[in-house]
Amino acid sequence: MNTSPASDRNLQGITGCLSDYDPEALKVQQAQDIMREYIQPVCGMEKLTIRQALGRVLATDIISPINVPAHDNSAMDGYALRGDDLVDVQKLSLEIIGTALAGAAFMGAVMHNQCVRIMTGAVMPAGCDTVVPQEFTSKISDTQVKLSAGNLHAGDNRRLKGEDLAIGKVAIRKGKILSPADLGLLASLGIPEITVQRRLRVAIFSTGDELRSLGEALEAGCVYDSNRYTLYGMLTRMGCDVLDMGVVRDNPEALEAAMRSACENADAIITSGGVSVGDADHTRQMMHRLGDVAFWSIAMRPGRPMAFGKITSAGKSAYLFGLPGNPVAVMVSFYFFARQALQQLMGADVPPLPLFNVKSNADIRKRPGRTEYQRGILAMRNDGEPGVSITGSQGSGILRSMSEANCMIILHHDQGSIAAGEKVSILPFEGLI
The missing domain is CATH 2.40.340.10 (MoeA, C-terminal, domain IV)
Incomplete structure (x- = not known):
């Protein structure tokens, strides 16, 4: 596909590059590719404390202000020693001259045939480059320990300064959806606040004269609208702000008013129903009237009738995903099309779903x-x-x-x-x- 910026081209320009483009029977991969090329992330950032940032999209690279670890330190409990004391003999006896604890370093110098009792995370004493695990030693007295030299090599069980993350290196790249581990990493770097992308605003509504909202009477031939509730749950889980516009009746005037209102108040619009070929299915026609439509049918099951495009009203624009009306088809088309597109709109760098x-x-x-x-x-x-x-x-x-x-x-x-x-x-x- 042509990879020129979507901002310089409309949907027709993108789809025109497809040799086998058929808007009434597009392949799944083609539909996903069109969305990926066309959608541009929203602008807008905000600063949050790291406690508030879980699940948000990082807006700028995080550069490490420190080395992690800050010093060479021990990877386990044992004894710190000089690696050049390891010789090809069965047993080695060393003098214990002190103790190093995490947060309380041993301040003296370690000479040949000496060692320091050391705990995990403690700073390596001056002159030491190796740690022998406690289980490979036998204590002769309070001031002497014996170890099996054959079990150890110089440099073993030592974590180097900056080994995990060096000062000035990228710790987390922009576009990452922040996980609990990321919050811990930020805290370990002493970073209390970060800049994230603003939340995506998504308007949803269902179309159909037969639909009733919860709490309304259910007349013959009518059904309760479940799609708005599954969409609300899926979008909320993604971290979107959801504008629920309810049920829109099957007439062009009501649909146009709903689309214009949604377009003027949201970054994206998700509708369910009204995208097939029935006489009362007006969504596709209204998308053509208000903007561009890339496709309206995909060679898939369930979810064949699905429309994607962009509409404009009062100088504002929004991406529009016209999903089918059947409940399972709504969820399938959301997870395999709308979800990744919305993540791209958020500015998130998200790989394809793993199969x-x-x-x-x-x-x-x-x-x-x-x-x-x-x-x-x-x-x-x-x-x-x-x-x-x-x-x-x-x-x-x-x-x-x-x-x-x-x-x-x-x-x-x-x-x-x-x-x-x-x-x-x-x-x-x-x-x-």
Whole structure:
């Protein structure tokens, strides 16, 4: 694909570079590539204490102001000695001249055939470059210890100054979504505050005359809207600020008003329903009216009707993800398309989701020519290997199947039916859903 900056090109310019571009049957990888090339991160930063920064996107590189560790120190409890005292003999006897504790260094100098009792993390005494573990020694008296020289080499069990992180080096790169370990690393460097990207604002609404919100009466032919609640949960878990605009009725005027309001108040908009080819499905037409549309159908199941583009209102613009209306299709299209796009919009540097290959416990029917996502349960088989089974009926309206599943089975575009025992790609839900 053309890699010129998206800011210099519109969606038509990007899609025009695809030789086999078909907006009504785009391959999964093509759709993901279009999003990746087009989306640009939002501007805006804020300074937070590290206690507030968990899950936020780092806006600038963190440069280490100190060496970690700050001094050569011991990697274990034992005795610090001079490496050149190790000779090719069975036993070596050393004089104990002091003790070094973490936070309380031994201040004297260590001469030949002398050692210092040392604890893990304590600064290495002057002249010492080696630590013998306590279990490889036998104490002769309070002032003398014997060790087996054959178990040790000069420089063993010593952590060097700056070994973990040298002063002036990058400790954490911008774009990282900060984890608990990152907070600990920042604290270890004495850094109390950092600059992060501002939170992403995402507007959501569902479309359909048959939808009712919780608390409303459920007339014949109507259903409760579940999509806004799954979207709210997924977006909240990503650290987004969510603007829930409720249910929008199936008429162009109401949809245009909702899209314009969302566009003027959010960085991205996620709709569910209204992107197929029915007479009352107006989302795609409204996207064309208000902006650019890259595609509106993907060769996948579930989730084939999905639109992506950018709309503008009152001088403001927002990326728009028009997801299908069926509950499972909403979750699938969110996790395999919208999630990574939103992370890019946040300014996060996130690699593709890791897939694992495991054995299928049963036959799975599949025809080539589309990517299929099936709900699966991953567990250990009787042969001691991991195996996966589908959750039963794979209808895109069966939300219970997503609740029961612990992984997604991915059957790739050119792949055919799977025989029992054959390996398939899976994406575990832990940490994702």
